[in-house]
Amino acid sequence: MSSAVPPFSARPHALYGLLACVRLTAFEQRAADAGRAASYEDKVVLAGLATGAFAQFELLRDRLIEAGADPYEAMRPYQDAISAFHERARPADAMEALTKVYVADSILADLYREAVEKADPGTRAVVHESLADSGHAEILTERLRAAAENDARLASRLGLWARRLVGEALSQAHALAEQNPEVGALFGEEGVAAMFGRIVDRHQARMRAVVLRD
């Protein structure tokens, strides 16, 4: 690697800070979506997804504290780009909120998992755990599939929404890499684009799984 920036694995607290910020913000968004959900079922699924994100935040925060870092300081450089993503990708209702978790979270998880493939096993384990399904993926997939199968108009709207989310998720990653050299180094010299093909392939498979066109 010709970059002067040391690889992320040498400074895991920067990566943990980024992911802690991703997870705490996900908690806030999902909890707010749960608060707005019109149906009891959607409210409970979104609240469960929120608590899952918070548990992952706690894991990362505890690793940061163990490493002697201040969690808040470690998260701060990434807050603007992550908040901007959520500002631009505001779900109009609970089904869009569920689609957002399903689509955008999976893309970001794929990106970060690819990015730490060459990191040390300890860092890799923490990152994988912080991106893992918190036990709500199955019910999420079921809800989306059932909705798409029963309502062609809803399926079409969610398909468009998902396409927008792909763009927003990838542009969040681009913005983070541009504004933070250590994130840029994480994605390597070719940047986010190098991973693009593989990540879009996986996204398309996920869309087919819930009967949404991508």
Place this chain on the structure above:
Amino acid sequence: MSSAVPPFSARPHALYGLLACVRLTAFEQRAADAGRAASYEDKVVLAGLATGAFAQFELLRDRLIEAGADPYEAMRPYQDAISAFHERARPADAMEALTKVYVADSILADLYREAVEKADPGTRAVVHESLADSGHAEILTERLRAAAENDARLASRLGLWARRLVGEALSQAHALAEQNPEVGALFGEEGVAAMFGRIVDRHQARMRAVVLRD
């Protein structure tokens, strides 16, 4: 008991429905307070309290499902009274939100624990678990004590706010008992008033623990 209403312990799903509603609503309120919190520290404490409430909701919901009840239907009779409480007791900032958890949750927990003292051991265990500290009480007490010790004006404002919360919590219990015969039966013939003295004693001890005047 001269009431024609069977005691709550004979129909634990009604009690579980009430407490599930209390807990899911607490999740929503705390999560919304976390979203509004200005400081990282308060945000994380409130988010932790929210996830604790959701875990307790899940416990009650699972007991309801095991008992063959529809959790949503079991919660529904109590939603209006509980939402009305939160409407009337809207914290202005994170310190008021933390005080609300500390004061109102403890009073309601005391009430329901007293109410199930004569229930069967299984019901009592579920109720106690659903009302237990989710591991955040210590940090909550510390935050309030530190704030009250360092800022006399804030301590005075929180003291007034706590007094209002006592009234609102007790009137929530009264409203629930009046509108729902099974809750009235839970509190016995003398009603909420019979427990009032003991509950206010414990409230005053908690206020002293955080250096707030009651």
